[in-house]
Amino acid sequence: MSDPNVPLSGRLTRRAVLLGGAAAFGATALGGSAVANALAMPGAGVRKLADPFTLGVASGDPLPEGVVLWTRLAPEPTNDDGLGGMPEKVVPVQWEVATDEKFSDVVQSGEAQAAPELGHSVHVELEGLQPGAEYFYRFKAQDAISSVGRTRTAPAAGSLGELTMCFASCAHYGEGYFTAYKRMAEDEPHLILHLGDYQYEYAASDDDVRKVLGPETRTLANYRQRHAQYKTDPDLQLAHATAPWVVVWDDHETENNWADEIPEKPDDGFLDRREAAFQAYYENMPLRSTSKPSGIDLQLYRRLSWGSLVNFHMLDTRQYRSDQACGDGVQPGCDDREDPNRSLTGAEQEKWLVDGFNSTSARWDVLGQQVFFSKIDLTPGSEEGYNMDAWDGYVANRDRIADAMADSAVRNGVVLTGDVHRHWAAEIKRTHDDPDSPAVGTELVTTSITSGGDGSDDTNDDVLAENPHVKYYANRRGYVRTKFTESQLTADYRTVAKVSEEDAPAKTAKTFVVEDGNPALNPA
Template structure:
């Protein structure tokens, strides 16, 4: 069932079906719905949030859905009764489900927001599957997913990655364009949703107040999940997800909120709970109070190891303010960490033992050194790895020891491409890896044609920047990695086409960005 990247697969039935049905019917089941509610009152379609899959292994993956007939209800319960609801699931080799290979039943409980996380095993490596759920007489939309290739396989991989999707600041067209690329895998690097209340300048209405309680976070996640373009992207490929700050609160660091707040730890626990409930994550990620183990490694055959990092939960608080600062020498302290000591040890151990052709770090904030102040004065972003220089240099040294190191980044609402130096003190030294930074899906609005030429002039290791919205499409093979920086000229209106603003290639063993 494997295929080469770029060739049509049977997922075209989902893409074509979504276009034919339109936004309203794709967002839910088109079959009869009769899930009984409290007192026997029939509820509407419980599958308004769609379906998703994630964390693929060679023999399985996670299948996800969440029952919510009234998805944006203020109490965060999605219109569900306060009882357990059985949910049946099926996995098949064909879109008509005539060749079912696995089926079973899960329990959607009120304690987990009536979400379902099915961890499959026993499937064939490198194979494509369709899946769906049933609750009472309701049937979910069909999802498409795949297992990771067998260990050692060097089969090519088409992967897209994204970040920063603010519901109020634009339409999620970029998610649809990503789905139309038919990737094997999608990475989301944080700011999947935003905590802010609605604003008068918003393009689309944001429901509810600023998120602080479990009900608030459940409601906000549900509103995002009702978007048909986001649903389509979830339904056409397995995802690997990690958070940044806005899934909880802007610029939080470990147990330190942006502003003094005695209730922050309760807010953090609520945000973590809702994040787990609404993402295709394994049980190992289920939060325990204010703690949630999100960093992990996913192996894609012998071609790529994805090291998914958490740069929020364990970091030291930002120094000298959260923005661009000059003269903040504390950032050079060897004790400062953005990963925390345990996660750093875990990552460096993985890099030392890796036999993958490509080692890929999926993480949140700008990794490479970048002077953001034109002229003789130097100014660095204290919210990025520039505020944690020693920690960054140790990771860069680890990247120098693998065959090919690639850092994937979100957060900054602009496309960037850079070469990673071991210390960046001498720009003439060879690179130890490359960094690809994706712009936002919508955050910041339409953007502009500003290419950030003044910043690139200050930083010779930076090769490209774009201020438009979009995502990055990558193609990994045994011989090279190609990155296409995809952009949309408008997100304040729906339906914009995507175009490739710039492409780069990295040859196996070369550690440099070359135009493609």
């Protein structure tokens, strides 16, 4: 097993991840020619077959005895046809898992089939690993060796210990560099959550920092090409190779502000678009086969445990929701938002979540989801205005979940949120209209990776003054780094100086501590 006292940055280096496992660590179980094959990169000689591992590697959805390993073969990743330069045939892909980055102790190996029907993606669902353990993995296809990824299994039930987890959302390729992903990887988290808007559907804009390829995504070829362009980014590849990810989508993986079978604007072809987007999402994410799409449906909400320390309830707030009330957007005077029949989760997912609350024995119960959960008046002055695309547009559904969080077996309720391209922190109140109402949970909202550009130092004082349960706001890009222990949750709001320039520095702009048994946000 790797020495835990040696930092990952000194072991699984950026060069090792991006150059390839055999080139960086030496050839072992994959054959004596592996070094020569891995070194045959552009400018380092000629390879008979172009490198099919241009999109990197990833892992996800860790369980105590296993994890999903992912890659997708694409020697010409951004081709307009979405096929990545692959032939219309099944290609065998070998994989191996080791306890060390040099692959001197290979514990599992096997072969998967990369089929054109799934974009030549590979999803290996490992079993039989040790709980709470670090592993390294890589792939081989037709004499090419992938980069090396590090992953980790979840601890066994009953374990508390500690968890360092980063979460992120909203990465628009055209609006900046993915430096926040690199900084996240440098934090060496055990786990990364992505809360949606992993990619954006829009065509290129004249204002883009980086050129987006292809038209607005509507077809399977379009979505495959767009995902591939994102996956070629070295900082995103590094973050994927550093830790297992748990992903859920928001709207832009398909189309802005879609709701169940209703598009943002009238569109007779929306269900075909949704089906194509869902398939491409599965093909490009480290998801289990339980999330393999069936037509216009994909099972994404699910529950994962990190020992007895954290239960992650990962929500899908798009596929089952009622249409946005009052024409969407921030709306004043919208009574329809209080209709008890309106739902963001749908009845079945709401029941699943409440059942999870009632049966939990975890120290922390965490909702990984997309849109602002706490009530927030976004219109300064006497008039109130609420975002109809967020939980404020589905008040009864939100209040039932907040009540369940307070009245169930949940010991510490935490909601993680993306979507809004700003850092926020809030205390979830049982009755938001009463400032003295007790808090029933804590909401941590991450800003975007790039969406919205560099941002500003605006403090948004008017909105904060009208929402006393909201304790923090910042308009810079970045992510949130958390540390869970049995006694407290620490949340570091990380910000990147600029996304319009490559490799900008990052800092911790604000830190909050939430003590076990008390959902108050305490500045550190």
